[in-house]
Amino acid sequence: MRPAEPGRRALLNAGRSLLAGSDLTRLSVNSVTTAATMAKGSFYQHWRSREDYIRALHEIFHDELFDKVQQQVAGWPPGAERLATGIAAYLDGCLAEPATKALLVQARTEAGLSEEVARRNQQAAQLLTADLAAIGWRDPEPLAVLLVAAIAETALIELADGRRRDDMRTAIQRLARPARD
Template sequence: MTPPPADHARPDPMPVTPKGRNTRESLLKAGEAVAERDGLGSLSVAAVATQAGVAKGTFYVYFADRNAFVDALHQRFYEQVADVVSTVTAGLEPGREFLVAAIDAYLDVCLANRAVKAFTFEARARGALTDTMADRVDHLMRLAEPSVRALGMTPTWINTRLIMAITSEAALIELEAGHEIPAARDTVRSLLDASR
């Protein structure tokens, strides 16, 4: 088996005790608060530990470093996206209805997790996405491809990527507004209708 590239973040093991899981969760929530208040650039180990009300050394019990922490925030966000998308698309065949349900669910999760999504945008703009972060985004694209194919949008991979980009831009519009923007969502839906 080939080892992962040096910049490939390895997930930190989950704590086995309830207290450990609670402390790890408190650190993640603190990171979200710091990121929302001050942005990704200010997301330091010291700031997170202070926000969580723990010693700086406690942070390192749960996360190898700042990059592992940022990756854990990103992973938690994408797990929430995957859970919600799989729930709303259960039983739907690939196609427009599947894509619309998935896109709306994704946008809803983005609004509910504004800080994490905002620093994900910032990380992407800075070219700071880790391999594991990019893999999670690719996974979402692979989930959308059968629906794009069912709509007859070719080439499928280009159209899927563009739909994802437009959806991300809709998320950014909603993040800036702080609430759902029906016109942004309607625009994404109308682009899907253009394939008919």
Template sequence: MTARAAAALETRAALLDAGLEIAEQHGLSGMSVNRVVAVAGVAKGTFYVHFPDRDAFLSALHQRFHEQSGQAVAAALGRHAPGRIRLQAAMTAYFEVCLSHRGVKALVLEARNTPGVAAEVADRNAAFAALAEPDLRAMGWPEAGTAVRLVVAMCAELAMAELAAGERDERGRQVLWQLLTRLDLNA
């Protein structure tokens, strides 16, 4: 990689980091190109070298979060055979990634309602649900595709509660694990 390419990647990362900082403090509604470049310490034109518009920037923020959480979830999935234990490990990995990244609450809540980004967010979320479908099948659910959407919704709700509190909700996790145990038709 050339020095110029490395510098471009560094600048892009600085813009995305600035976006997460702004999302944490002001939500997506408070995110403007002017604010992003001010926080990143670059010229406004630099933003447009990396992103054609605000929606492309929001999509890149969500994509980066999706990649980071996807790596953590994939690592958790790889340690277990399909089933409840694997599903719980994947959910735990997702919760931990959410708590460790600034601005994720705004991305998880608001990005899916941003018209220019919503379809991409929905596709990425569907990919996560597809990862959990074998677990529901292994738990005895013949309609695993439908059941997984509901399980993912429970996971998302708990993630949002933890993000709002800024810490793990140990009781909420315990109840979720109890629900998963009861959903395991093969237990």
């Protein structure tokens, strides 16, 4: 059996590169192996199917993005500043990754990924919950779920515009402010 690296990494990098200019429906085993300049059989040494490969791309994308966010908020106590920093890190990470659109939106419709998308969204909402509680939300969980959706939508708007949308980012921060009783 051949070692997983560097072949696996080359195939994953080829997929991310292809997704920068296309979408998941056009990502085939043939296109990936051609872009990686590898034989088709080498693909199947690493994944049983295209779906397993797409799942691996999705996981790596989110793991790397999560790590970037965690690095930015490390050491910050829960609250408004940590919330704003984490949201900015997430959005900046999405904007920097050309494959974001495919891995953020199109992945939802790919077979077998809906549970993974839901798990990632729940993970993000749990992170936001502590910040929302710290800034005064009495029941922060529902808002955290809605903010995850708003943040993902903002990422897509920024990708479509090809730039940061400070108006959208400010609006997200305003949504997170608790109502004054």
